[in-house]
Amino acid sequence: MLICRGWKPLLNASSIIRDPIRAVLPGATIPTKRTFHNINRLYVENNTDGITTKTKEESHSTQMFKPPETSQYEGSYQRDYERIAKYSLIPLTIVPFYASLTGGVMYPLLDASLSSVFLIYLQYGFTSCIIDYIPKEKYPRWHKLALYSLYGGSMLSLYGIYELETKDNGFVDLIKKLWNPNDDHLYIFGRN
DSSP states (O other), X not given: OOOOTTSOOOOOHHHHHHOHHHXXXXXXXXXXXXXXXXXXXXXXXXXXXXXXXXXXXXXXXXXXXXXXXXXXXXXXXXXXXXXXXXXXXXXXXXXXXXHXXXXXXXXXXXXXXXXXXXXXXXXXXXXXXXXXXXXXXXXXXXXXXXXXXXXXXXXXXXXXXXXHHHHSSOHHHHHHHHHSSOOTTOOBTTBO
């Protein structure tokens, strides 16, 4: 209670702290309770001929933001695996250059690992593009179609790498033949 010396108590201090506007304007009716559920709603009362009806309208300025659902595969795991593939490509691309400069032999296992890791890196990169630019929440069918076509293309590319490694001399030899100006000895999948 607010007490001055020799005077009667004027106001209760707790009511001033709780409702300062009501303390200043005692006759004012101000809604003070705002719960979580009615923050985003605006109730408009229509009085027509003594009938009171309430219509609920959404307030566009106070709508809550709902972040999209995240999964570990589309988040940190995918970024980590993409980084691993990116950094493992550095030594795998330096080895063929070193082998060609020194006259060494490019081993088929290194050639297959270079091709496979490059394919994995491309697949992770295109998956990131699909997740970013064709969101699952907005375009669910197109998102699924894009991912399935990417997986199908990756499997077809993996089969192409297998054919290139078993029936030809590999990916590095193909690049070496493509850089040669004379293409008489070029052999790509049955073309002589």
